[in-house]
Amino acid sequence: MPPGQDGRRRRTMGGPFPTRGIAETELAKALARLHTGGHTDTDRELTVARYLDDWMEGKVKLRASTRRSYESHIRLYLKPGLGHLRLADLRDHHVEQLYAAMRQIGHASKEGKPSPLLRRLVEVRQDSPDRRRPMSPARIRRVHATVMSALNSAVKRRKISHNPAQYVELASGRAPKPLVWTAGRVAAWQNSGRRPSPVMVWTPAQAGAFLDFAAADRLYPLWHLVAYRGPRRGEAVALGWADVDLDAGSAYIRDNLPDPDDFGEDEWGDPKSDAGFRPISLDSRTVTVLVTWRATQNAERLLHGPDWVDCGRVFTHENGRRLTPNGVSQRFDRLLARFTTIRREHEDKGWDTAFLAARHRMPVVAIETALAFGPLPPIRLHDLRHTAASLTYRATRDLKLVSELLGHSSIQFTSDVYTSIFEEVDRDAAEAVADIVPRAHRPAGSAPEGTVATDSPMGTVVNFDRGKDVTG
Template identity: 45%
Template sequence: MRPYKACSCRDPETGRLLGKKCPDLAKRRHGKWYARYEAPKVNGKRRQPRIGPFDTETECKAALIEVLGQSGKAGREYDRKITLGEYLEKRHAWRVAEAETGDGLKRSTLATDREIIDLYLKPGLGHLKMVDQLGQDQIRELYTAIRQINRDPEGKRPSEMLRRLLEARASRDGERYSKRPVSESRIKRVHIVLNAALNDAVKVSKIIPENPAAGIFRSKGGAGRKGRAKPLLWTDERVAEWERTGKIPAKVMVWTAAQCGAFLDFAEGDRLYPLWHLAAYWGMRRGELVGLDWPDLSLERRRLHVRQSQPDDELDDVKTEDSDRIVIFDEPTGEVLRAWRKRQLEERVAWGEAWTDTGRVFTREDGQALRPESVSQHFARLVRRYASIRRHHAKGWTPEMIVNRARVSMHEVTMALAGPPLPPVRLHDLRHGSATMLLAAGVPMKVVSEVLGHASESFTSDVYAVVAEELAEDAAARIAAFVPRRNRG
């Protein structure tokens, strides 16, 4: 187990590697230092891993002492040759096996992890040995390269790591994965997967003594961003600034009650209006709406059981245990859903044998399940259509001209022109709006938390209390302005 010196020179006649027999090893800067040690047997076979190369004998001895100390720990099989990619594959296989028994992670979580391993971790760092080669510098370089994906390189050639990441995206399923820049939240998700794997490598597999990814993630601004993005209300002042500059104040924006009502009035003739209604009034997530089955909905008792979700292309369990909940809805919502049930039955009769019986509440006209992303895209089109009608009218178009030229219904034109400006929000922001309007209406925090399927009242309060108060203030101001008083200026 003593350190030895070796090089990569070859015999000029035989071509064989000289290694420890090279005559030039006596020279000061020729060759590197290595060592072998006795490792725990695997399947009864003797193992003598080699460590190195090191520039000096002192470095080699220090590394050998560390290895001997670690390999002597109970239950440890110290494999210094395993790469990060190999370990990620082993760990993912274990997690898949656990999921198949019903005790592991949800399929959607495993699919996300698989995607992150294939697109980022293996192309970027998978070739590195977990011992000696994988460190903070390499991990930071990966995050830097990810931030450069699909951004203008300004004439610079991509780094080797960025090139590998781009190749991985181009080869996934035979087409380019995405043309959009990678968001900070996505990078944080990559970090979560890597950090968890390296924690397992330290505590469970005992391959490395410490986690090189611990504490190094930083968001785009430098310091790590704490908490989640809190919603802002689309007040009159913010709407006016958006109309003037096109700038959206924050990532998460919430409509006022008047704005939300204007959208629902506008979308009442849309086929998926009942879905928008449930999202706006009862804060159901997109995947929960798409995954809702008729057996989990009672129109007579006005109850629906949120117990499954379709966040992507496959049906899965709800997001958390607290998301599994019963929602008791109001009678007007019941009327909307009964009308939808009747319409779906009519579509089933019209399609005949071509109808696909998925059992879902919300489907396409032929009965097939909706795609979550398509639902979001359809919602965004409706919001844009509302805005375009108002722009056409501002240019002098009559309602009849808008109907004929923009190919919209007279109902949509009437509602868009009668309502307030409708600034952009995401479909998921209807859930945020539902929470804030419930709170502003005086519904207890505990009830709102249960309706939304939150883990605790404190979470609901932390995210929504401020905007709910702002919404209440906005409503109070509108009421004061609505009631005329002779003796008030």
Template identity: 40%
Template sequence: MKPYKACSCRDPETKRLLGKKCPDLSKKGHGGWYSRYEAPKSADGKRRQPRIGPFDTERECKQQLGKVLGTAANPKAHDERKTTLGQYLERRYTWRKSEAETGEGLKKSTLDAEREAIDLYLAPGLGHIKVIDLDDEHIRELYAAMRKINRPEEQEDRTEMLRRLKEARATRNGRRLHTRPISEGRIRRVHAVLNGALTDAWKLSKIRPDNPADGVWRSKGGKRKQGRAKPLLWTAERVEAWEKSGVIPAKVMVWTSDQCGAFLDFAEASKERLYPAFHLDAYYGPRRGELVGAEEQDLSLERKRLHVLQAQSDDELDDTKTEAGYRQVPLDDETVSVLKAWHKRKLRERFQWGEAYQDAGRVFCYEDGTALKVEYLSSRFRILIERYGNIRAKAAEGWPAERIARKFRTTEAAVEVALRAPLPPIRFHDLRHGAATMLLAAGVSIKFVSEILGHASVAFTMDVYAVVAEELAEDATRRIAAFIPRQNRLSAVGANTVPSGG
């Protein structure tokens, strides 16, 4: 039906609506544009001609009419015309939750992440808009507002969208949310929830003729994406060149088993509080966020298992990087012993802090029980490597071990470890690469290594680590529990071995 103009003015005598007969419709800005369309007959067979509008222009009215006619043949679409995005998201979440309860649907952690996306972003930002009226501009506006949260631009932006998001994010479950800017990765995850819901509204519920979220998120243009940087081993030749020039050969460097063992011996002899975290990462390679986000209930020392179910993202818990990230990591006896000692230390700290102790329920935490910041773990790692190098520098100047220990507030045992061999620098994340490399070099099956690391496929693990693992293979003679040589282990072996000449 052709669009028409009408208003809500009333006849001064009869008080009836004038509608299309108002004499002022020719005036600019008076009234609005409407249209009617033929909808499916009602259950009792009566004819239905719903009206849409008002719209500011005839063109806008025609565009909306075209959208409506795209679903007009579907009775359900007509009945759902007033359904808002917030209502549909809640309905869809209920369906998905019921499926999960039967054991056939999504995991609880995935549902929790979807619940968060709805509560913090989608419902406050777009929940009031009707599903049929939602377009790509609404979605882009939401993501633009999300990018301004906790940034300087937030103070200058007074839009209603940003106000609603800030209000929803003030607290969650009684806890104030983090004060850092929202990452692009989180926006992608929110987009995945919205895109899935609108796809269902289009293909399953038949509420609208398309998915306006499709194509909103595009990859960045410009430079051609480079391939993944593959690890490079710190061979003796590369270490020698680095000591002379200070140049690191590549972005991703991996320690040999001797170098990794030296670092762990140094951290342990230094009485570094977070040594157990470095030990676990060097042996099994969990991601930094997974290490910090690990909860005590997910660690079973009796069963020798660590369940990786979540990760720390900024200041709050989040999903693991990929679906393959949900995994069980088997632990060797030595690692279990280290973690048992760590558990006893935490109990002593809890007793010392008393009522001031704040138990975050994490495997690794600060002395007062609160959850670690992800960057703090990397910071402690860098400090240890720098201290190792500084100790060697002072020794080269002729300083005695006792003076060096006082200078760096460490133990003489740590100084002795540092003086044995140089320790080239790596990033904290490179401990993960080193764990993968040494496991492969020790002869552990590629499939098992892929599962321990939480990789999406065995092919990925082989592609990234095969070459450097072959380079290291000549030095690997032990599996999992013994693939890193340790000072205490070597001493114990030597004590129980009869010299060949005696």
């Protein structure tokens, strides 16, 4: 077996097989998989690990964020999984076995004992805070993209005759479409505890209830910015004061703090694409929130004196130290859990608002918000960005504006991802259009003219009289 982290080679057992004949059959199959077909004039001793090092040295035109992504994939997966193999001996089943082991990360092994390949992958992740986090199909596809790029380059350089990873099948990495937390879905979630989709979006009322509840939280300005203007989690955490102009009411997204599983905590990455470098306008409420926050941060600077860490970021810890994306997400999750806990404690134990405020160290008005609003269904911090997209589209009906706000590379991508949200928002427009058409006789069961329906999942729908302007 290839050397472990200590540099020493290891042995493993193949089998056991019930009979010698079956063992010999399996041996023949294994040898058949290792045959080399036609290959080119390459160094037979060139290993995958050494080739990947040479390949990275030759990639001089990579963006910094792409280089860090490649280096992360090579360090965490390709070298421990395939690095010991000779490049000329690399076959599709080696790549398939690597991806199978990657899918087992973070899951209990059905066989009870992890495979040697899985153990090698886990060993190099010991220092990662997300070493036990399961890998999504989308992430495996990103690693596969690195594999394909490296091996396609090897084919072009005539180091191998073909790309053995070319026809390896992968699970779909398509992201689930966001769904809105309608009243019916909230009720179903309360009964079953299950979300209709991994990606859920709040209605305007739900977003407002959360922001009212979290108004006294130290990181409220960050929650406010993401809910109103929709920067990515890493973009919000990396935002610097140098890129914020409160007098002009604008900010420029220039940095993105990457996933800690990919890069070191002290590294700052570029936005995900060229479209990610973008200005965003700040409404007057957001400007007021950030002005107040800057004053709070300056007071903390004076309080800590020489111990203050000037990292230049807008959102920081009390001592100026930079935030981490995972820490911000965990704080957001705790706030949502506290909202639900307060409601449960009030209902089950009869505790009043004053006692709950003291118990949870929150203002009475925050407790009153949680008790008065009703159940607040869970979302991820990233889903707050989806909520901002929904709010922007609801206010403007401008898909291009939403795409530019979110920093997407194309309007088509925005449309594909947010179709389910936009369909629900557009029901308001559908009702308005229907009321423009003059009818002598209304269909049976339709609401009388001039009435107001208030049971729309996305808010109030107004039916207007014929001949009047539509101004809802």
